[in-house]
Amino acid sequence: MALSKDQIFGASDRKVEVVPVPEWGGDVILKTISGTDRDAFEDSLSTVDEDGNYQPNILNADARLLVKCIVDEDGNRVFSDGDADSLGSKSAPVLARLARKARELNSIGLDVKAAVDEAGKDSEPDPAEDSTSD
Numbered sequence: 165m166a167l168s169k170d171q172i173f174g175a176s177d178r179k180v181e182v183v184p185v186p187e188w189g190g191d192v193i194l195k196t197i198s199g200t201d202r203d204a205f206e207d208s209l210s211t212v213d214e215d216g217n218y219q220p221n222i223l224n225a226d227a228r229l230l231v232k233c234i235v236d237e238d239g240n241r242v243f244s245d246g247d248a249d250s251l252g253s254k255s256a257p258v259l260a261r262l263a264r265k266a267r268e269l270n271s272i273g274l275d276v277k278a279a280v281d282e283a284g285k286d287s288e289p290d291p292a293e294d295s296t297s298d
Contacts (some may be wrong), residue, residue, distance in 0.1 A: 180235065184263055187258050194266050195235040202270060205229055226263035227252035233266040 167175075178196045185192050197205070208228055210218045215238070230249055231243035243251060254257070 173279075178239075179269060180239065181265065181269055183256060183262060185262070187255055192262060193235050193237065194230075194233045194262070194269055195239060196270050197232045201232045202272065205232060206272070224248055224252040226259045227254075229263055229266050229272070230259065232260075233270070 178198075180193055180195045182191050184190075205228060209221055209225060211221045218255050227248045228245070231245055231248045232241070234242045236242055242298055
């Protein structure tokens with residue numbers, strides 16, 4: 165039997181995971197984000213330069229994801245998007261560990277280095293296009 169719109173909208177499909185962060189003296193709760201928040205995060209990973217080329221924007225990417233995923237016991241976001249710079253000032257290994265878990269929880273297959281490499285491919289000239297041979 166197919167689900168109705170009300171059943172779909174009423175389904176509790178956002179998982180949470182408690183992650184110990186001994187460096188901070190306790191636990192952090194990560195929650196799956198909405199499709200809209202995921203799209204906004206992924207969109208923030210690149211910019212378009214004045215020539216229309218996509219350029220990677222990975223500065224503080226882990227913190228930008230975590231501000232969307234870290235919630236309190238009631239499931240409410242702890243941080244606003246504007247807190248990403250402040251959160252980014254915390255320990256890089258801690259942020260990386262939490263971001264890996266957040267990407268896993270949200271099915272975001274993002275590896276920051278791979279994202280940079282991929283963005284670089286879009287802006288690198290194709291050697292075949294520069295060929296002067298006939």
